[in-house]
Amino acid sequence: MCQQTQVATVIPYWERWLEKLPTVHHLAKADVQDVLGLWAGLGYYQRARNLHRGAQWIVEHGFPKSYSEWLKVPGVGMYTAGAIASICLGEAVPAVDGNVHRVYARLMGSNAELPKLANLARGWANGVVFKEAPGEWNQALMELGARVCRPREASCSTCPIESQCKGKENPLQYPVPKVKKESVELIRYAALCRRMGSYAIRQTASSEWAGGMWEFPTREEPWSGEVIGEIRHVITHHRIKLRVQDVRDQEFEDWKTAEEIARLPLSAAQRRVYRQFVVMPTGSV
Ligand code: SF4
Known part of the structure; x- marks a missing residue:
């Protein structure tokens, strides 16, 4: 399923969700059965339960004020904590998603496989994050992966880091494809x-x-x-x-x-x- 189709699929779910649970307090107070009901059909039901538990944590402890505090919220991992802390709080921490993994692998010509690739990309992103505007920086890096250094096509001639890129001669060789689990x-x-x-x-x-x-x-x-x-x-x-x-x-x-x-x-x-x-x-x- 392409990304646009995925987004179109979840929009009605998102609208129903916001109508019933417009704030973190509504979500925290909701019965988990109602939360699962709003999520039903999307799969990955652990995510719905984590959102519910996360909202309850926030209502009890207050909104986290830093990357390390966000990591304490149930269901919040390094990517989400990094995205919130950098975009909403201006903290100079990386937000490393699959797009950034790909940009890193091509830029460095890295043959590392996940999860090692994720660790390497995070370490690199942590070192280069632009401290004056970390939120914009992280979004720009993710957008670079989503729009320029795309999974099946890399527009190297328009890429701002082309001169430093080790993988530009054969970008689709990176990152090393995941070994597919047998069906x-x-x-x-x-x-x-x-x-x-x-x-x-x-x-x-x-x-x-x-x-x-x-x-x-x-x-x-x-x-x-x-x-x-x-x-x-x-x-x-x-x-x-x-x-x-x-x-x-x-x-x-x-x-x-x-x-x-x-x-x-x-x-x-x-x-x-x-x-x-x-x-x-x-x-x-
Ligand atoms: S030069 Fe090409 S392969 Fe390298 S980061 Fe830019 S788009 Fe990706």
Whole structure:
């Protein structure tokens, strides 16, 4: 998916989020289920939980006033802390994202692989950050990577650091491509079990991939019951076949009506199960 498409995809999520949670105080006070509900469909659910925990930390301790304080906020890493501290607080610290990794690798002709490349790029960026305007400097460096020294095309003739660049003769050789993880196929089984107008449903444990989200009971082993359909989806390098089974004779703890399930945070795959197997073709439930 290209960057523009990614941005277009998240805009409605961003607007809904700001409407419901316009300030850090709203986010801190919100129920984590509502936060996950606003995030549902985007994946990477740990990020939503971290944002929630981060907001609670800020409401309790106040807004951090430096790079090192920002690193104490749950879910905030070196890139985010560096971007906030340099752009908002004027602190002379680097903000090193993937664009800066690429500029560094080409500028130095470095064959280092991640995570070593990230450490080298951070050390270099820390040494060259322009102390009078660190926020603008960091943004300029990231923009250089995003617009000039692009992943598949480098416009070296317009690049302001062309004269010092060791990789300009063959820029696409840098950085060394990541070794792709081999794609793995997984099969999971979701139980569609209906009883007196309600469906079996469960909340996943926080240690699971979509921790805190809800799902039709899903496991690695088949349930007893006819397979009535299959949903295919991809998470990182996992190609997952989610087989939906019509399950009758099974005890489950949590039951909810279709209307109640519609309001729960479901992952994109589980939302598809809901739409295809619970919502009637007419749109009624
Ligand atoms: S000269 Fe080319 S390869 Fe080197 S940093 Fe500039 S755009 Fe990238």
